[in-house]
Every structure is written in C-alpha cells, then in structure tokens.
Amino acid sequence: MEIRYSFVIYIGIAFLLCLLFYCFTKNKKNNNSYKEGKKVAKSFYTSDDGYFKRKMMRFKLYTVMIFVCGFIAIGTSFFMISRPYTTEIATKNEYSRDIIFCIDISYSVDYLNVNIIPKIKEMVSNLKGERIGIVIFNSSPVLLSPLTDDYEFILEELDTIEEALKARLDVYETDKNGFITGYNYDKMPDNWDYLYAFITSGTLIGSDYRGSSLIGDGLASAIFDFSNDEKDEDRTKVIVLSTDNLLNGEPYVSLDECADICLEKNITLFGIGTKEMKMRNKKRMEEAVVKTGGSFYLEEESGNFDEMVEAIELKSKSLISDGTYLKRNDYLFVPYVILILSFVGMTVLIRITRR
Numbered sequence: 001m002e003i004r005y006s007f008v009i010y011i012g013i014a015f016l017l018c019l020l021f022y023c024f025t026k027n028k029k030n031n032n033s034y035k036e037g038k039k040v041a042k043s044f045y046t047s048d049d050g051y052f053k054r055k056m057m058r059f060k061l062y063t064v065m066i067f068v069c070g071f072i073a074i075g076t077s078f079f080m081i082s083r084p085y086t087t088e089i090a091t092k093n094e095y096s097r098d099i100i101f102c103i104d105i106s107y108s109v110d111y112l113n114v115n116i117i118p119k120i121k122e123m124v125s126n127l128k129g130e131r132i133g134i135v136i137f138n139s140s141p142v143l144l145s146p147l148t149d150d151y152e153f154i155l156e157e158l159d160t161i162e163e164a165l166k167a168r169l170d171v172y173e174t175d176k177n178g179f180i181t182g183y184n185y186d187k188m189p190d191n192w193d194y195l196y197a198f199i200t201s202g203t204l205i206g207s208d209y210r211g212s213s214l215i216g217d218g219l220a221s222a223i224f225d226f227s228n229d230e231k232d233e234d235r236t237k238v239i240v241l242s243t244d245n246l247l248n249g250e251p252y253v254s255l256d257e258c259a260d261i262c263l264e265k266n267i268t269l270f271g272i273g274t275k276e277m278k279m280r281n282k283k284r285m286e287e288a289v290v291k292t293g294g295s296f297y298l299e300e301e302s303g304n305f306d307e308m309v310e311a312i313e314l315k316s317k318s319l320i321s322d323g324t325y326l327k328r329n330d331y332l333f334v335p336y337v338i339l340i341l342s343f344v345g346m347t348v349l350i351r352i353t354r355r
Helices: 006-031 050-081 107-125 151-171 192-200 215-223 255-264 279-291 306-314 333-353
Strands: 084-104 131-137 141-148 172-174 180-183 236-242 267-273 296-298 318-330
Touching: 006 050, 050 333, 084 107, 084 215, 107 151, 107 236, 107 267, 107 306, 131 151, 131 215, 141 151, 141 215, 151 172, 151 192, 215 236, 215 255, 236 306, 255 267, 255 279, 267 279, 267 306, 279 296
Parallel strands: 084 131, 084 236, 236 267, 267 296
Antiparallel strands: 084 318, 131 141, 172 180
C-alpha cells in the first residue's frame, strides 16, 4: 500500500499529539482546582459507597472508550485524506470488432429500416469496445459517421434517421405499386425540411443521370470506410446491409464485386431484404452475403430481427491487448468501515454514559 499525499499523515500525527497533550494537561489541572461549584464536607462517605464506586468506574471507562473512538475517527479521517492506494500491473484488453451499418435510404426500403433501426439501437447500447460506423446511400453514398466508439453520437444519428423515415412514410402518398403520387401535408412535421435534408443531402447526387438505389456503390463505400492501419488488421469487420436490392441505374461497382472485395479484406457481410423483394434480387443478394461468410434475412422471416442480431453477436470478436499499465486502486473501504464503527461506538457510549 502507498500514500498519495504523505504530508497529510504528518499533519495528522502532529494534530493527534497536540490533542493528547491538551487533554492530559487539562485533566491534570481540573483534578487540583475547583473553578466551579462548592466543596462538600464529609464526601468520603459517598466516595466509599460501593454503588458510587461502580458508577464512577463505569463512567471513567466509558469516557476513555469515547476518547479512544474519537481518536481513532480523527486518525482515520487524516489517513483517508492522504489517499492510500494499492498498485497492480494490469493489461488493457478490448474486444476489437468494427461494425458498419450500410442503409439503403431509398423510399422502397423505409418500412424495413423503420423496423430494424430500433433493434440496431438496442444492439449498440449493449456494445463495449467495438467501433460503429453508419453509411446511407441512394444514388450516392454518404458517410454519416466514421468508425467510432462514441455510442451516444451513433444513437443520436440513428434516432434522427428513424424519425426522418417515419415522417416520410406518413407524408408520402403512394399507389398500389409503391410509386409516390402525392404528399399528405397534414402529417408533415414542423421539422420536415431538416429531416428530409438529413437523409437526402448527398445521397441524391447524380440521381438525374445515374439513377437510384445503387447498392454496389453504397456497399463499396462502407467497405473502404474501414481502417487500413496495420494495427487494425486483426479487428473483426462486419457490414450490416439493409436494402431491397432493386437497382434503378448503373452502379460503378456491382454487389457481386463488393462481395469479392469483402472476401479479400476479411469483411463479413450480413444482409436483410424487404418482404417485397423480387426472387431474382433476393437470390443475388443472398449469394453475395453467404460468399463472405455472413447470413441473409428477409424482413418477413426474421420477426423483430433478433435472429440477425444474435448472429452478429456470435460473430467472433478479436481480443486485442493494448499493453500493460500501472493501475491504482484507492484503498478506502477498510478506513471507511473503521470510521463508521468509530462514530457508531461514540454515539452508543455517549448514550450509555448519560444513563
């Protein structure tokens, strides 16, 4: 055990010695002086009484015990102020998994995303040591959050995405084929402009000539948002892709090409598609996902997505050691107990002495 502020110990010793000196000198003077009250003649009759002797003996004993408890309490207080601590050599270990949520932000995937985001938030809330990133895409990808362990920020971003998608589902009017036919202005929230801009700014660049829902480009962006630093090579890398895999244009990179890159970079892809997916799109997406060692899920088959979350959680996490360091542990529990017991003892003894 070591002391952080050793000078406090010396101050405490000096204070206790002064207290002892004061108490003994004061007691000595009081035995030989009568500053208050009057002398009583023939007091030896009382002092020789057995009952009186027992009472005085008990009183003196309790007085000494009260003094000892107070002495211990003061000494313990100084000891605690000096900040005693123990040291140990500790190893900083962290689970090193990087997860990027790659979200197709086109309108046809809104219902899926609205249902999956709460589960993603629940998963993020239970993480410890992992880094999280968010990419949204339509005609072009946007990195909303690079890999970070600032889970509070990630949850705020997911909250805003969820709010924006719910608002869009309420505001947009569609026909039976899902095409937008108008707007429901009565359900438009006051912050609609902000919410709309949050999910469309940057994601619609080139939409007039490149098209929309360019899944390969969005996934490629997520792939290259992982760190290339050598110290991060051993980190487990996971991408969670939500889309209906319905292309409406020509991406620079295809989904199958992205799967090959994932395989090359040791990235596991988990995919979840909408229940309205065409069989052809579902098959292509499933093949790409399985190729990387991940799993594919359909919205209607995955319930509340517990199965997918469990699969991601079971994905191995690399345990990395960030070196050793000297850990200081405050040694306060025992002094706290002694201090409390001293005060309790003083309180009980004072009450008994007054009887």
